[in-house]
Amino acid sequence: MAKLPDITPEIVAEHGLSEDEYKVILKRLGREPNLNELGIFSVMWSEHCSYKSSRRHLGKFLTTGDRVIQGPGENAGVIDIDDGDCIIFKMESHNHPSYIEPYQGAATGVGGIMRDVFTMGARPIALMNALRFGEPTHPKTKTLVNGVVAGIGGYGNCVGVPTVGGETNFHKGYNGNILVNAMCVGLARTDNVFYSAAKGVGNPIFYVGSKTGRDGIHGATMASAEFDDDSDEKRPTVQVGDPFTEKLLIEACLELMATDAIIAIQDMGAAGLTSSSIEMADKGGVGIELNLDDVPQREEGMTPYEMMLSESQERMLMVIQPGKEQLAFDVFEKWELDVAKIGVTTDTGNLVLNHKGKVVCDIPISPLADDAPNYDRPHVKSEPRPVLVAEDIHETQDYNDALVKIIQSPDIASKRWIWEQYDRHVMSDTIDSSQSGGDAAIIRIHGTNKAVAITTDCTPRYVQADPYEGGKQCVAETWRNLSCVGADPIAITDCLNFGNPERPEIMGQFVGAIDGMNEACRAFDYPVVSGNVSLYNETNGEAIPPTPAVGGVGLIPNLDFFKTLKGAKDGDTLILIGETTGWLGASLYLAEILSREDGAPPPVDLQKEKANGDYIRKLIRNKRVNAVHDCSDGGLAIAACEMAFASNIGVSLQAAPDGPTHGWLFGEEQARYLVSVEKNSVNPVVSTALAKGLFAQVVGTVGGDRIQAAGAFDVTLAGLRQKHEEWLPNLLNGTDT
Amino acid sequence: MQTAVIVFPASNCDRDAAMALEKVTGKAPKMIWHRDSEIPSDVDFVCIPGGFSYGDYLRSGAMASCSPIVADLVEKANKGLAVAGFCNGFQILTETGLLPGALMRNKNLKFVCRPERLVVNNANTRYTSQYEAKSIVTYPVAHHDGSYFADDAVLNKLEKEGRIVFRYADNPNGSLRDIAGIVNEAGNVFGMMPHPERAVDELHGGTDGLGLFKSIIESI
Numbered sequence: 001m002a003k004l005p006d007i008t009p010e011i012v013a014e015h016g017l018s019e020d021e022y023k024v025i026l027k028r029l030g031r032e033p034n035l036n037e038l039g040i041f042s043v044m045w046s047e048h049c050s051y052k053s054s055r056r057h058l059g060k061f062l063t064t065g066d067r068v069i070q071g072p073g074e075n076a077g078v079i080d081i082d083d084g085d086c087i088i089f090k091m092e093s094h095n096h097p098s099y100i101e102p103y104q105g106a107a108t109g110v111g112g113i114m115r116d117v118f119t120m121g122a123r124p125i126a127l128m129n130a131l132r133f134g135e136p137t138h139p140k141t142k143t144l145v146n147g148v149v150a151g152i153g154g155y156g157n158c159v160g161v162p163t164v165g166g167e168t169n170f171h172k173g174y175n176g177n178i179l180v181n182a183m184c185v186g187l188a189r190t191d192n193v194f195y196s197a198a199k200g201v202g203n204p205i206f207y208v209g210s211k212t213g214r215d216g217i218h219g220a221t222m223a224s225a226e227f228d229d230d231s232d233e234k235r236p237t238v239q240v241g242d243p244f245t246e247k248l249l250i251e252a253c254l255e256l257m258a259t260d261a262i263i264a265i266q267d268m269g270a271a272g273l274t275s276s277s278i279e280m281a282d283k284g285g286v287g288i289e290l291n292l293d294d295v296p297q298r299e300e301g302m303t304p305y306e307m308m309l310s311e312s313q314e315r316m317l318m319v320i321q322p323g324k325e326q327l328a329f330d331v332f333e334k335w336e337l338d339v340a341k342i343g344v345t346t347d348t349g350n351l352v353l354n355h356k357g358k359v360v361c362d363i364p365i366s367p368l369a370d371d372a373p374n375y376d377r378p379h380v381k382s383e384p385r386p387v388l389v390a391e392d393i394h395e396t397q398d399y400n401d402a403l404v405k406i407i408q409s410p411d412i413a414s415k416r417w418i419w420e421q422y423d424r425h426v427m428s429d430t431i432d433s434s435q436s437g438g439d440a441a442i443i444r445i446h447g448t449n450k451a452v453a454i455t456t457d458c459t460p461r462y463v464q465a466d467p468y469e470g471g472k473q474c475v476a477e478t479w480r481n482l483s484c485v486g487a488d489p490i491a492i493t494d495c496l497n498f499g500n501p502e503r504p505e506i507m508g509q510f511v512g513a514i515d516g517m518n519e520a521c522r523a524f525d526y527p528v529v530s531g532n533v534s535l536y537n538e539t540n541g542e543a544i545p546p547t548p549a550v551g552g553v554g555l556i557p558n559l560d561f562f563k564t565l566k567g568a569k570d571g572d573t574l575i576l577i578g579e580t581t582g583w584l585g586a587s588l589y590l591a592e593i594l595s596r597e598d599g600a601p602p603p604v605d606l607q608k609e610k611a612n613g614d615y616i617r618k619l620i621r622n623k624r625v626n627a628v629h630d631c632s633d634g635g636l637a638i639a640a641c642e643m644a645f646a647s648n649i650g651v652s653l654q655a656a657p658d659g660p661t662h663g664w665l666f667g668e669e670q671a672r673y674l675v676s677v678e679k680n681s682v683n684p685v686v687s688t689a690l691a692k693g694l695f696a697q698v699v700g701t702v703g704g705d706r707i708q709a710a711g712a713f714d715v716t717l718a719g720l721r722q723k724h725e726e727w728l729p730n731l732l733n734g735t736d737t
Numbered sequence: 738m739q740t741a742v743i744v745f746p747a748s749n750c751d752r753d754a755a756m757a758l759e760k761v762t763g764k765a766p767k768m769i770w771h772r773d774s775e776i777p778s779d780v781d782f783v784c785i786p787g788g789f790s791y792g793d794y795l796r797s798g799a800m801a802s803c804s805p806i807v808a809d810l811v812e813k814a815n816k817g818l819a820v821a822g823f824c825n826g827f828q829i830l831t832e833t834g835l836l837p838g839a840l841m842r843n844k845n846l847k848f849v850c851r852p853e854r855l856v857v858n859n860a861n862t863r864y865t866s867q868y869e870a871k872s873i874v875t876y877p878v879a880h881h882d883g884s885y886f887a888d889d890a891v892l893n894k895l896e897k898e899g900r901i902v903f904r905y906a907d908n909p910n911g912s913l914r915d916i917a918g919i920v921n922e923a924g925n926v927f928g929m930m931p932h933p934e935r936a937v938d939e940l941h942g943g944t945d946g947l948g949l950f951k952s953i954i955e956s957i
Contacts, residue, residue, distance in 0.1 A: 150848075153848050157789070157850075157881070158747065158749075158789040158793065159749070159789075160749020160788055242792070243789070243792060244746070244789065244791060244794065245792075247747040247749065247789070247792075248746055248747065335746070336746065420847075420849055421847050421848045421849070421850070422848075422850060423848070423850045423879040424850055424879075425850065425877045425879060425932070425935045425941070425942060426749055426750060426787075426879065427752065427753065428752070428753040428756055428757075428934070428938065428942075429941065430941055431941060435851075444940070444941070559940065
């Protein structure tokens with residue numbers, strides 16, 4: 001073997017380690033590391049793996065609750081959904097790779113998040129995604145949308161897990177850094193959940209899945225740095241996905257998990273073999289010795305450094321019960337997967353790597369994981385923005401035109417072009433999905449009459465305007481969306497996408513958003529059970545809008561009682577629950593009609609949110625409503641249009657009871673729900689709300705084939721639907737690059 | 738009646754097919770692993786499920802058509818065993834030669850998943866006897882390679898012999914003559930790109946697919 005180079009300051013810097021961090025390594029080892037060891041320290045201490053800028057703030061989150069079986073710290077969070085069933089879920093970012101190589105970046109993002117879920121013993125049952133692209137006219141946007149959507153579909157469709165929902169935004173703030181956040185939800189039995197802590201001494205360590213190649217080396221380090229003009233040169237650090245192998249891995253792992261052969265299991269994600277072996281050993285308080293010659297390799301002459309840092313996809317590491325080795329070999333060979341025993345657990349507490357008869361790494365494990373840097377980065381609060389008053393904001397003279405502009409604006413326009421490329425029905429338990437444009441996807445628990453509701457949400461323009469209120473809003477909107485379908489919200493996962501944490505104003509956004517999110521979580525008893533952080537989403541010093549994407553999961557205990565926005569019927573009355581004051585600050589109206597992004601965002605009154613949401617769920621359980629939709633982007637007008645599209649019937653809204661019309665129709669106050677009820681339910685629905693101290697008012701009727709608002713707009717349903725549907729195809733068709 | 742579903746590596750609608758068959762026959766199908774050598778002799782109907790057998794690598798259905806079980810499948814099908822392939826199953830059946838033609842990449846080169854209206858072009862087959870001729874049914878489609886292709890001679894023959902069982906009302910993939918599903922000359926082997934097995938449940942995809950499964954039972 002070639003002699004390893006001496007460690008110079010340049011080599012340390014190339015590994016993304018600061019001088020101070022290197023000094024800590026020297027102190028803890030009591031000697032200079034060799035290159036293999038340095039590489040291992042560098043990936044484990046990268047922002048991506050160590051959460052060194054975020055860890056102390058994440059610790060503030062509510063992470064426990066009656067239904068929480070496993071909070072943050074494992075591959076994914078686990079929640080109890082009764083009857084011995086549990087849901088295992090997580091959302092994760094794959095932003096940097098998706099910008100550099102959109103198809104493979106997005107595809108491997110989906111593959112990675114699925115592995116996090118089935119590693120714990122769950123069969124993946126649903127995928128969601130939250131996507132943010134640059135402005136539609138940016139030269140890269142079309143290629144990126146095409147590639148990301150094809151990659152998500154190419155992977156999820158092949159594996160056979162339905163992609164059931166998500167969100168897609170466009171904003172110039174993402175021109176240089178798109179966001180690809182993928183969420184996976186899996187189903188397991190509570191008595192058969194698998195964890196990553198290795199146990200025992202002398203237990204065999206198995207490697208299963210694809211062979212290790214040279215792809216993705218330093219991917220975690222790449223994801224921990226800003227981009228510059230030469231970012232395209234980082235393409236070799238993006239991995240290539242193989243969904244076929246993933247599907248075999250899922251089936252093989254679940255088959256072996258039905259036996260008692262597995263002591264611990266961990267997927268090889270970011271930082272591959274390094275991170276998976278160290279996490280298993282650290283959690284179990286044991287050492288690990290690996291024989292790298294036994295690692296299945298795709299290429300000849302791979303060095304220990306390359307093997308340990310490779311991020312080749314579709315690989316798992318597991319500790320097998322002694323005596324069950326043959327059983328494991330048999331299962332994996334049935335599924336035609338590469339499998340090898342590559343090491344054993346030890347009592348040394350060290351990671352020892354052997355290669356061609358030599359020890360090429362021997363380092364203590366605890367400093368790698370536990371003693372990773374934990375920074376308290378300086379942070380400053382964002383400057384509060386003034387509250388705008390509707391009366392001071394220009395009112396359109398042409399409401400038909402304003403409605404069309406908003407209905408075909410990038411954030412509101414139909415995303416059919418995207419979700420028709422995803423298999424939403426495989427597994428035969430999709431009760432509702434993006435297909436209806438509803439608030440949350442609904443996935444039946446196989447063989448039962450209960451279901452989980454799943455949603456992802458974030459309104460970056462609110463977070464930009466006020467990280468604290470915006471953070472509250474992200475959590476509140478998921479909680480509201482789950483309530484809209486009659487689900488009891490249980491817990492969230494999050495994907496915190498921000499710029500460079502070394503800049504105090506960015507760190508201020510991060511801290512503010514977390515504090516706001518956490519306050520909402522506590523108000524709703526709605527804990528965070530998993531998530532990830534993606535920092536350094538910047539190009540040439542320009543950061544993305546702060547984007548803490550939230551994925552919420554709730555339980556519909558009985559599918560005889562759920563609602564969507566599809567059920568509005570001729571002759572129904574529309575009732576708005578929650579108060580409207582005409583809040584246009586940081587609204588879509590402001591952005592799309594006046595090209596302004598100023599003003600404070602709508603405040604989130606968590607007590608009102610809770611009371612209104614609880615009432616909506618009660619109305620659904622009592623079968624008082626035909627359709628429910630939350631009022632969010634674009635306010636009452638857009639909520640009514642979306643309900644009309646989904647129900648395929650016209651709506652007619654009343655004139656503003658007081659105040660200016662644009663504030664009434666397009667204001668974005670929070671905690672509001674639009675419900676469609678039959679005539680004889682109007683009085684009970686309104687009077688019960690008022691008796692509870694809630695705000696409720698009749699705002700319109702359902703029927704005909706027009707979308708109308710008194711004194712404002714009057715257009716045909718079909719014509720407006722066409723505008724809603726045609727924007728994205730017009731943008732993207734003919735751009736298969 | 739005993740049904741069976743053949744499972745290939747990365748078949749992913751095997752469970753959907755099994756559920757649909759159990760729902761209509763009241764009995765769970767036998768799940769046959771692709772490396773088995775024989776279809777059990779008590780099996781009356783074999784379903785080749787959808788999915789991405791072998792990841793669609795090389796060509797959709799091409800590698801699965803070389804699996805060990807296929808030799809017995811072809812032999813029994815040629816002797817009259819009822820066999821239906823949905824989506825990837827249809828692709829596999831064309832690759833084995835049990836059905837003519839080929840499924841090419843969708844015309845717009847993109848995967849398409851949506852409820853699709855189909856015209857029952859021939860209600861006088863063992864797969865469609867429960868439907869009215871020329872009636873419209875809605876099944877979901879979900880495929881990347883669903884554009885049916887055959888040369889004119891084959892297409893004319895299919896047309897003449899009433900073997901075009903389903904046509905798309907709004908062709909989603911560029912299939913020639915809007916072909917969504919066909920049978921072989923003997924009428925026992927059937928393939929279609931849409932998913933009838935995903936249309937047997939009011940809450941999920943509607944129930945238009947039940948007629949197809951009931952027709953199969955009727956014919957056994």
